Amino acid sequence: MRWTLWVPLALFTFFLGLAAYQLSQPKDDVIVSGMIGKPLPQFSLEPISPDRPGVSTADFQDGTPKLLNIWASWCLPCIAEAPHLERLKEQGVQIIGIAIRDKPEDVARFLNRHGNPYTRIGSDDLSAIQFELGSSGVPETYVIDGDGMIRYQHIGDVRAEHVPMLIQQLEAAR
């Protein structure tokens, strides 16, 4: 039974190999929404900005693919992505915004300072719709096709290199 003395070392070596392998793998902390490929949940959100109407599910079902941008005036990465959303708007993309846990005066200040790429802005003050979308943070950007189906989810701020990719996704959703 001498060999049994080596069992612990063998098990430990196996663990070491496994742990070393896992450490060498890039850590993927992104929580992808389970809603991709499914229709948008039914909702209707009040406007939060005087010159932009609110948002409801029907607004996504007019046949044109759109971007749904989850953002907030209190969110720093949202400031970083503002110019790139502006770029998308210039290229003819319709962006609908949902402001998370926000106040009208803060939203107005944000849009004044960083531009307003949105055609509509809804106010989700309890993150209710955000959770239904399977979004775990701000900002997030969804590609919604003309029938109101969720086609793609971009987690985190939109950067310059994401602009062509999002346009491609919108084309694919046509």
Next chain:
Amino acid sequence: MIAELGLAALWLCAALAVLQLIGGALAQRRDTASGLAAMVRPAAMLQGLLAGLAFACLLWVFAVTDLSVKLVATNSHSLKPMLFKLSGAWGNHEGSMLLWVTVMALAGGLIAMVEKRLPEKTMQATLAAQGFVAIGFYAFLLISSNPFERLAVAAVEGQGLNPLLQDAGLAFHPPTLYFGYVGLSVAFSFAVGALLTRNVTPEFARVMRPWVLGAWVFLTLGITAGSYWAYYELGWGGWWFWDPVENASLMPWLAATALLHSVSVLAARDALRTWTIMLGVVAFSMSMLGTFLVRSGLLTSVHAFAVDPERGTFILFLLAIYIGGALLLFGLRAGHVREGERFQLTSREGALVFNNVMLSAILGIVLLGTLYPLLTEAFDVRVSVGPPYFNPVGAIFTIPMLLVMAVGPLLRWRRDSIERIKLPIAIVTSIIVSVAVLAALMGDIAVLPLLGLCVAIGLAVASFLPLRGRNLLRVPIATWGMVLAHFGIAVALFGMASDSAFTKERLAALQLGEEVTVGDWRVTLDGVDPVAGPNWTAMEAQVSAWRGSGAPILLLPQSRNFWAPPMQTSESALATQWDGQLYAVIGNRTEDGRWQLRVWWKPFVTFIWYGGLLIALGGALAAIGRVMADLKRRSVRARANSRRTERRAKGFA
């Protein structure tokens, strides 16, 4: 200046650890009293002193909020209360590693100073092993996690400490666990020293035992405190979540529990030699594994406050050296350790072996469940293992273990018969059966809680049976310790079973003045007002609760907003009664102006932590009893020796 002093002390400690390793290694080849070998003990003592100094320096920079030190700037804030400034010193990765090596160095210094019973060669091998382990941790601190690093420009204000960690319970939870982990490192070093010198004797077990017991007491306290902290601070109403980090503290505890029982067998009967050595290695391996899992971020956990994959690589490297090395040594040397004494199955040893096998099985189950996501992730399958696995699978081994635990202490060493203890067995069995019948009549209780209640009550009675027919004044302190610890297990188990069998929960959205009932309590939301603390503001609800015609109890749950760093936490409000706890959490305000209020009535839930305290107290009594007995034996031997020399001197005169 103070930070530089701390850093210098750390470097000196590292150098002394190297000296300890080389001296101890040379002693294995040459004379134990010559040259470097003679320096091993002084080096260990000095190392303890300097590590203590380094930690004191860290406490100092936190106490005065020296914002030119990076660690203080990132983890402290000038407005924090003093207790949390100090606990901030170890509420982060670097500081907690420093605490770890400090306690380890102090323990090393202590054994170097007082432990004289083992052959010097074994002692030096032990201290060399201790030095070897310490070197790795010093390297870790000095190379990748320097706690004394200065900022080029001092910060204007600190960034604060995670608000969840700003809690008196948590100020003590990590240090107690560390004392436990480090105590196990001493057991590990003793095991390695004994393997190197092939000196596994009852004397060795007696030397190792207080360290194992001490470590076990601290681990028990640490886990109990951590569980209570999670219970009231996280506001989820649960006390154990089978989270990887909780498991990381439970696994060393299981191994240490097995070890302290097998060490007793070795000390008393000279049996289970290799097994005890193995457990000594495993127990410390589990604490290192825990550190690795917590800090590498390999497993996703709610507790992962200090995650960094690069540090993970470093700790994995240390794990490979220490654990791999010790297991290699075990494979090579354990076959040469002489077989211990034999015994019959029906004997105290037999029961303890059964307990050891069951504890090891539970340890294996927890280990497998904790690492399983790691295994499946290698095949791109994401799973999370939780209570549906741990509870029933763990119970399969826990319940037989507890049943044997009820009668094991009544058995005699070496050889005994069931016939002799059939009366106590009959008593315990009839208690268990009648509780089962009673509980089944009372209502709809799930199988596991029902079993838990029966075994808990049976074990509570059985734990006092070893005192039957004895003069209580003459019962050794260590035996009282065992009785108390076993009784504590029963009390904790009763709390767990009762909590899962009888808890009542109510979630309601209430207008001010509205009433809800939970169990036989009536609960009213009287008001919600803003309140402010030193570094937070909160909405505080005034909730009154009645039972029967008694006086109302006022509960004040809060929803707190910290501003440095910005974070929202819920402070639960607890009302402790003799038969349970009322637990209230205030949530958000709904759109129509009502407040979400969650209330639990948890019968006897407090018994879980009372039980934990009893277990720790029992362990402490056992440790004190053993140390006192050893001291007595030592002084008797010293007196006998001096008498012998006296006689000899007279004879020669």
